[in-house]
Amino acid sequence: MLTLQDILYKVHLLQVQGATNIHVSAIVIDSRKVIAGSVFVAIKGLQSDGHAYIDKAVSLGAVAIVCEIMPDKLVDGITYIQVKNSNEAVAFMANNFYNEPSLHTKLVGVTGTNGKTTIATVLFKLFTQLGYKCGLISTVQNQIANEVIPATHTTPDAVSLNALLREMVDEGCSHVFMECSSHAIHQHRITGLHFTGGLFSNITHDHLDYHKTFDEYIKVKKKFFDDLPSNAFAISNADDKRGEVMLQNTHAKKYFYSLKTMADFKGKILDNALTGLQMTVNEMEVHFRLIGEFNAYNLLAVYGAAVCLGEDKYEVLTALSMLTGAEGRFDYVISKQLIIGIVDYAHTPDALENVLVTIKKLRKGHEQIITVVGCGGDRDKTKRPIMAQAACALSDKVILTSDNPRTEDAAAILADMEQGLDSAGRRKSLTISDRREAIKTAVSLARGEDIILIAGKGHEKYQDINGIKHPFDDKQVLREMFELLEK
Structure with a gap:
């Protein structure tokens, strides 16, 4: 069993009161999970402050406390350690x-606003297909080879993350592909980890409820690459205007992918249809099952990472041509009337615009595009009118509806969205708060070969209303409405 001294390696200590040669059974950041012999790390969260639960942790058997502010009263026999940053300390x-x-x-870590889940998932599927035992840590799910573990966060907390990585290593995983969210980078959840490589997809308007400014959001993403070691690789999107900035201070070996300019991994779209993408990748022609320009970028990132990891480029492209993407990412269902229903996680203005531009390019003639979209509660309010505006600009009909209102009033969120509509937008839109009714209405408005986009929730199997997660699956509801249509 490790001692407290062993696990404090690399931690920035300000003050130590008590012994450090004591044995430790667990590291805990939730006082309710304390067992005898635990170290309790008090973290200041957005909702609560772990410092308020120090006494409870001690009463439950914690032998050591790590905190930013020392308690007024120290209990005999308990070791107290003051650190500058509890999040960073618990990661180490x-x-x-x-x-x-x-x-x-x-x-391999993947960061950026859009595309993280698809890139990480396709990398996992690709390397599994190539014969490796792999791990996946993503928004949709965590996976150890064939074992699926439900995901609660894009990137787990530092303790859960290291425990999961240890389990993956013990199970023989040679490769692990992980989404690295801006929250995880900022909160030091990935601090101390050794990355073989990092990928950047793109950066757009998101998470300003947390980061406050777009500049801060960019700096947080960039920090991931700044911290990569010199023996790692860093791959960035040359077509994103901040793609080069992301890698400017990295010690890792730099690579770029692009559809528009010279790059290490260069792609060109030859055909983009509902049957998939026909592309050249570094002059080699290949057909992929994934659809849309945004997936062309995702595929180039995956190809680049595989090459940097030492795989044969021909084997990689052959395997990639057979793979599908992540659940809830341009996920489509076709009714017997040939109405096409697409479920996508697009929950930022840029992601929504990308999906709708892709759909417009896939249209053969004058099929209607009917978009069902909402915005989450307790999140960045500034994107709400922009989301509605983007939906109306690129759709024939729009239904504004509830997403995950969380603790906010759904009607107030919808009112914020409506602020982005001009008179033309108001004429082509409806507001239906009930998400099931909104999807039902979209299906009733559609005719054969029309395209319905249900945006915002993608893979999620719930709707979060006042802290309660009610079962709700966009794709399942869409299928039910198509079945009603067929009766």
Whole structure:
């Protein structure tokens, strides 16, 4: 069993009161999970402050407390450690406690606003197809080879993440592909991990409820690449205006992918249809099952990472041509009347615009595009009118509806969205708060070969209303409405 001294390696200590040669059974950031012999790390969260639960942790058997502010009263026999940043401290501690799992696998991180899930998922599927045992850490799900573990966050907390990586290493995973959200980078959840490589997809308007300014959001994403070691690789999107900035201070070996300019991994779209993408990749022609220009970028990122990981380029493209993307990402169902229903996670103005532009390019003639879209509660309010505006600009009919209102009033969220509509937008839109009714209405308005986009929730199997997650699956509801149409 490790001692407290062992797991404090690399932690920036300000003050230590008590012994550090004591044995530690667990590292805990939730006082309710404290067991005898635990170290409790008090973290200041957005909802609550772990410092308020120090006494509870001690009463439940914690032998040591790590905190930013020392308690007024210290209990005899308990070790108290003051640190500058509890989030950073717990990341190093968890990494040490689980014996630095990321050193024993090839860990590849994917960051950016859109495309993270698809890139990480396709990498996981690709390397599994190539014969490797792999791990996946994503918004949709975590996976150890064939075992699926439901995901609660895009990137788990530092303790859960290191425990999961240790499990993956112990199960023999040679490669792990992980989404790295801006929250995870900022909150030090990935601090201390050793990345073999990092990928950047793109950066657009998102998470300003958390980061406050777009500049701060960019700096947080960039920090991921700044921290990569010199023996890692860093791959960025040359067509994103901040693609070069992301890598300007990295120590890693730099690579770029592009559809529009010279790059290490260069692609060109020859045909974009509902049957998939016909492309050249570094002069080699290949057909992919994934659809749309945004997926062309995702595929180039995946191809680049596979080449950087030492795989044969011909084997990689052959395997990639057979793969599908992530659940809830341009996921489509076709009714017997040939109405096409597309479910997509697009929850930012840029992602919504990308999906709708792709749909417009896939249209053969004058099929209607009917978009069902909402915005989440307790999140960046500034994007609400922009989302409605983007939907109306690129659709024939729009139904504004509830997404995950969380603790906000759904009607107030919809009113914010309506602020973005001009008179033309108001004429082509309806507001139906009930999401099931909104999808039902969209299906009733559609005719054969029309295209319905249901945006915002993608893979999610719930609707979050006042802290309760009610079962709700866009794709399942869409199928039910198509079945009603057929009766």
